[in-house]
Amino acid sequence: MTQTVQTLVHQGWAGSFQEIVNDALRRYLESHQEALTEALIQEDVQWGLQGDD
16 A cells, blocks of 8 residues: 555655545544544543543
């Protein structure tokens, strides 16, 4: 995958490796926002029920 990204950058499809990584991460977080939010809420609830600080 790294080689593919480097090829895309070399061919001018993206400005840098970091730009592609940032865009991929942003797209992932946007498309999984509901599931991530739910998981964080469940963790908070479990933490609250256990009473551990």
